[in-house]
Amino acid sequence: MDALIAVGAVLAAYLMGSVSFAVVVSRLFGLSDPRTYGSKNPGATNVLRSGNKAAAALTLLGDGFKGWLAVWLALFFQDKYQLGSGTIAAIILAVFLGHLWPVFFKFVGGKGVATALGILLAVNPWLGLGTLATWLAVAYAFRYSSLAALIGSLFAPFYYALLFGADLNLLAIAIMSGLLIYRHGQNIANLMSGKESRIGSKKK
Template sequence: MTDWSIFLAMWPALLGAFVFGYVLGSIPFGLVLTRIFGGPDIRSIGSGNIGATNVLRTGRKGLAAATLLLDMLKGTVAVLIAHHLLGEPAAIAAGLGAFLGHLFPVWLGFKGGKGVATFIGVLLGFSWQAVLIYAGIWVAIAFITRYSSLSGLIACAATPAILWTLELPTPAKLFFVLAVLVFVMHRANIARLISGTENKIGQSTVKS
């Protein structure tokens, strides 16, 4: 069967996997955790997004770490469950759904996070080896430049090639799309990197 015929045969299952991933990915853990523990509405501070970086701006390092972990795991869980039940095509659909759910959660007017944590979580669902390489790239770039955003962008851009090298061509295609979306969501950071005004790791002043 061709890829197109497989898609036609599986589209109801793929749609279900996508919706499952989207619902899981759209859970705004940063917002939920800060509300539970008496923090401010993170949408009213910093960049206004719901990710771990913005939670960190509340001064609650523990909540930021928990948000990072949960935003990762929702991508991992979506991929693993879909793969276990329906195979790789469904895992691809669920991974895409989880990522888009984090970026554009329906419950919050489609205004979510920037996607790096969920990107890593989805990647973990496909290959832990790729996550280790991703982490190595991130650490190397961060050590050289002291820019967290630049480190994440370069590591995300390298991910499709990493997966292709690991002989995972279908996930590599998915992560090409996800990497493009990460760059779109970080366009403000990219503008600040170009202008030299982006915050470096360890700086106390944080720009939105």
């Protein structure tokens, strides 16, 4: 029974992560599908290129909230349902993987920045706030959302290790950070060639 509960919790986290708020919110606002313009990434930064700040804000909040909720629920019910540390780590990865490869949207998802932040905030508020502060500092200084995400993802496992040491959650967060960097491959190439769009630039 405990194993079934653990598997169900991980599956539920993946399905929760599979809700792409960029696509859902864009449809509600009558905007173009974010997978068809700009970076073609279904995320808040690309929705902002539509010029609709409210839609971008809702996308950011939605993608962050689903990551936070999945992990918060797992931690809240950890003792009641005897969810082991391995299950918690798996849930962290599952909701993130759902965002990257959502079953509801033909496995075409976003890069996971907002969802990763929500996950980190649920694991520990100081961990999330420290990573967010890193993102904000880099974004303010250079005006590149992708560069801020890359730097933040590199620091997140380091911050966790400082707070809690090495455990399965650290491994999950390190894998999550690695996947986030992998999904920013084109952004890295654009940054190196000077072609990366800055925060606030509109779609052509």
